[in-house]
Amino acid sequence: MTHDPRFLFALRLADDALILGHRLSEWIGVAPQLEEELALANIALDLIGQARMLYAHAGEIEGKGRDEDALAYLRDVPDWQNVLLVEQPNGDFARTIVRQLIYSAFMAPLWRGLKASADPTIAAVAAKAEKEVAYHVRHAGEWLIRLGDGTDESHARAAEAVEELWPYGGELFEVDEAGRTLIAAGIAMDPESVRAEWNTTMDMVLAQATLARPADGWHQSGGRKGRHSEHLGHLLADMQFLQRAYPGATW
Amino acid sequence: MYTQALNAKDAADGGAEDADRMARFQARIDAEERIEPNDWMPEAYRRTLVRQISQHAHSEIVGMLPEGNWVTRAPSLRRKAALIAKVQDEGGHGLYLYSAAETLGVAREELVDQLLSGKAKYSSIFNYPTLSWADIGAIGWLVDGAAIMNQIPLCRCSYGPYARAMIKVCKEESFHQRQGFEIMNTLAKGSPAQKAMAQDALNRWWWPSVMMFGPPDSASQHSDTSMRWKIKRFTNDELRQQFIDATVPQAHYMGLEIPDPALKHDAESGHWTIGEIDWTEFKAVIAGNGPCNRQRLRQRREAHESGAWVREAALAHAEKRRRRAAAAVTAAAAE
Ligand SMILES: [Fe+2]
Ligand SMILES: [Fe+2]
Numbered sequence: 001m002t003h004d005p006r007f008l009f010a011l012r013l014a015d016d017a018l019i020l021g022h023r024l025s026e027w028i029g030v031a032p033q034l035e036e037e038l039a040l041a042n043i044a045l046d047l048i049g050q051a052r053m054l055y056a057h058a059g060e061i062e063g064k065g066r067d068e069d070a071l072a073y074l075r076d077v078p079d080w081q082n083v084l085l086v087e088q089p090n091g092d093f094a095r096t097i098v099r100q101l102i103y104s105a106f107m108a109p110l111w112r113g114l115k116a117s118a119d120p121t122i123a124a125v126a127a128k129a130e131k132e133v134a135y136h137v138r139h140a141g142e143w144l145i146r147l148g149d150g151t152d153e154s155h156a157r158a159a160e161a162v163e164e165l166w167p168y169g170g171e172l173f174e175v176d177e178a179g180r181t182l183i184a185a186g187i188a189m190d191p192e193s194v195r196a197e198w199n200t201t202m203d204m205v206l207a208q209a210t211l212a213r214p215a216d217g218w219h220q221s222g223g224r225k226g227r228h229s230e231h232l233g234h235l236l237a238d239m240q241f242l243q244r245a246y247p248g249a250t251w
Numbered sequence: 252m253y254t255q256a257l258n259a260k261d262a263a264d265g266g267a268e269d270a271d272r273m274a275r276f277q278a279r280i281d282a283e284e285r286i287e288p289n290d291w292m293p294e295a296y297r298r299t300l301v302r303q304i305s306q307h308a309h310s311e312i313v314g315m316l317p318e319g320n321w322v323t324r325a326p327s328l329r330r331k332a333a334l335i336a337k338v339q340d341e342g343g344h345g346l347y348l349y350s351a352a353e354t355l356g357v358a359r360e361e362l363v364d365q366l367l368s369g370k371a372k373y374s375s376i377f378n379y380p381t382l383s384w385a386d387i388g389a390i391g392w393l394v395d396g397a398a399i400m401n402q403i404p405l406c407r408c409s410y411g412p413y414a415r416a417m418i419k420v421c422k423e424e425s426f427h428q429r430q431g432f433e434i435m436n437t438l439a440k441g442s443p444a445q446k447a448m449a450q451d452a453l454n455r456w457w458w459p460s461v462m463m464f465g466p467p468d469s470a471s472q473h474s475d476t477s478m479r480w481k482i483k484r485f486t487n488d489e490l491r492q493q494f495i496d497a498t499v500p501q502a503h504y505m506g507l508e509i510p511d512p513a514l515k516h517d518a519e520s521g522h523w524t525i526g527e528i529d530w531t532e533f534k535a536v537i538a539g540n541g542p543c544n545r546q547r548l549r550q551r552r553e554a555h556e557s558g559a560w561v562r563e564a565a566l567a568h569a570e571k572r573r574r575r576a577a578a579a580v581t582a583a584a585a586e
Contacts, residue, residue, distance in 0.1 A: 022323060025335055029319040029550060032558025034312065034342055041339040045332055052328050069327045093561045149571060150564025157560070242326035242384055249442050251326035251384070251434075 005178035006119065007061045008081065009188050011071070012224060013125075014054035015082035018072060019232070020103060021047030022239055023090055032093055039139060043100070046132040050125060057121045073243035077233050078226040085168035087223070087232045094147050094154070094161040101140035102165060105201040106172045108133045109194035118186035141205045148209025155210065162211055170219025172198075280481050285411035288354040296480055300410050301355050303482065305362045308348035310374035311341045312366070313547050317381040318390060326384055333430055334387060340423045347419060351412040367552050375533070376459050378541030385438050385445075385452035391431015393453075393460040393498065399424045400494045401464065409481040432501065439505040446506075453502065454510040461525065462533045464491040470530075492522060499523045 003011075024044035031037035055068035066074075085103060090096045111133055114126035147158040173191040175183070182188035206213050222228065242251065272291055279286065286292055315338050322338065325331035349359040365371035376394055381387065402424060405417040438449035465471065465487040477483035485493075502509050513526030535541065 018328075025322050025331070028322050028335070028338055029316050030554045030557075032554070032561035034346060036561075037315075038339050038342045038346075041335050041342075045335055045339070048328060048332050048335070052332070055328070072328055073326075093558065146565050146568040147561070150568040151560065153560050154564030154567075238323045241324050246442065246444060249326075249445055251330055251437060251441075 003178075004061055005181045006187060007058050008178045009182050010054045010058035010061065010122065012081040014051045014058060014071070015080050016086050016103070017047040017054065018051035019080075019082045019235065020086040020100075021045070021051060022235060023086065023088075024096070024100075026090055027096070036093075040096075043136050043139065046129075046136070050129050050132070053121075053125045053128075057125070069243070073240045077228050077236060080223070080226060080228060080232060080236075082223050082232075083168070083171040084220050084223040084229050085165065085171065087229060087235060088165065088168065089231055091161065091164075092157055093143075094157040095165065097140050097143045097147065098158070098161040098165050099168075100136060101144055101202070101205060102169045103172070104133050104136040104140055105205075106169075106191075106194060106198050108137050108201075109197040110189055110191070113189040113193065116186075117188070122187065137201065141201070144205050144211075145209045148206070148211040158209060159211055162206070163214055166214040167218065167220045170216070171221045171223060174221060174224060176224065277479070280409045280479075283407075283481075284409075285414065286409050287411045295476070296482075297355050299477065299480070299482060300413065301352055301357055304348055304352040304355070304413055305357070305365070306372050306374075308345045308352060308362065309366045309371055310377065311345035311348060313373045313377045313551065314394075315341050315345075316547050316550055317377055317379070317543075318387060320381045321384060321387050324384070325387075330434070337391070337427050337430065340427065344416075344420045344423070347416040351416045354412045363555075367548070367555055369539070369548060372537070374463060375536040375541060376463050377547060378536050378544045379455065379459055380543050382455070383448050383452060385435065385448040386456065388431050388434030388438060388449065389452035389456040391427050391429075392435050392501070393431070393456050394463070395424050395427040395431055396498060397460050397463045397494050399428055400490050400497075404484040404490075407481070407484065435507070436505050439507055449505070450507055453507050457510050458529065458532075459536075461491060461495065461528060462530075464488070464494065466530065466533070467528075495523050495525055496521075 021044040024040045024047070027037060027040045029037075031040055051072070052068050055071045059066045059068065059071060085099060088095070088099055108130070111126045111130040115123055115130060117123045117126060144158060147154040149155070173195060175191060179188055183190045203213060242249075273293060276286075276291065276293060276296075286296075318334065318338050318341075322331065322334055325334050349362060352362060353359060362371065366373065376397075381390070399421060402417050402421050406414055406421055408414040408417065435449050435452075438445040440446075468486045468488045471487055478486075499509055499514065511526045513524075515524055516522075517524055536544070539545075
């Protein structure tokens, strides 16, 4: 099935945001402290809000009558286009924070650039998301510094989380044919253009956290083509349960 | 939300406190003045408030669990966002209330320890399970609805910090109640399966909600003192009746049936009267033998324990920063 590149672009941004927002919402009731539980819920709400605007836009571009819920609740694993990073399980708090930092440090400059997108809806989402994601970077960065430069245990956990999740960062920078078309049209941004800032953010936080930066090179990949980790199916089974069990119902 | 009239053991202080100050204190209360943290207050007043406010705070926090149970399964993105926001509001209520309790000279850690050790109570409504999506509607509509009945008078509570916290909280609770009603109404007007889901939720949540107002006035030991101190302004039965009168017509509007064959409208008084409340169930749940008491406490404890290393890291890091800053100041002074 071939899609309008503009549809794919909005869908990918939406899928990343929703899956990560969903993961963060899994912390409700089990977070390490109340203030942090509320902060994670806040970030989840920002991301789900971004996803909703982007799904609505994708649905309009597609023109087949799919709304945000049709896109979120009625697609199976191979139709999801999110990067593998965001579907990785929460793990311990260090993993959640590292996952968040890798993603947010990439998205902050990306959204800033997309404010100038030739697609006015993307530009409008970017204007809102930029401010939100700037806070997400600060939040995750401050936590990673606390964990890395905290106790022996927190340092060990943070180091392990960085080691474990680093190979998932590379996929954020991949561009396929659809992406290249949109970059040329001024709708999307070349991810290479944000690499320097991503590097700076990561290096700065890792240094303050007294954590080593793993070597780049090989990275995990596949989500943008619908080839996911085993985790996504479980997440969707949970998230989509009611829509699947009661087809066509209004909630 | 969710104060519950639990039995307070303290009676008014005896002769230990100065009768004069006591009289002045009561005169201020009678004149509808607010008591503030630095004002003199009888020890029993302080104790009653600490207990009530902390139980209220614990209820907000434990109350996040049954609703949190449906966050990942909410049936639409709009519902998902609204549910996350609601659960987040409840956590915020917990925070204001812990702060209000702290103005009375107890630390939040101490109160949380009392919750985790099982020593402190919280509203027993949260010891019931959320088995379907309709339960999220029922909790908003009935449980937040009952909480509002309890809390609106608390906005005029004699203790200033509590009253002010309640004003903020009440606004959000009434939003939650409308949102819950809207979920229920959507289900009630939906497919037969959805309507059945809504009715089943009402069947399970009705009586526990009615019990949220606490034991009947005839069995309530502490109302007199709390009323005299204007911590409480209406009796349990008065508040319960207000809730029933407000809620029964809403159920009928949605085409749902209140699970009480004895329910009837008394044309003379204008009130709805309900059948016998099963107080043995209420007592059993309060005593720890409800469907989810152990599960709820275990989840709170596990979250607390498994998050200990994070809290320790934050403290250790803050201490390192403090020492580095101090060392920098010393070094600068030495130059
Ligand atoms: Fe509340
Ligand atoms: Fe509420």
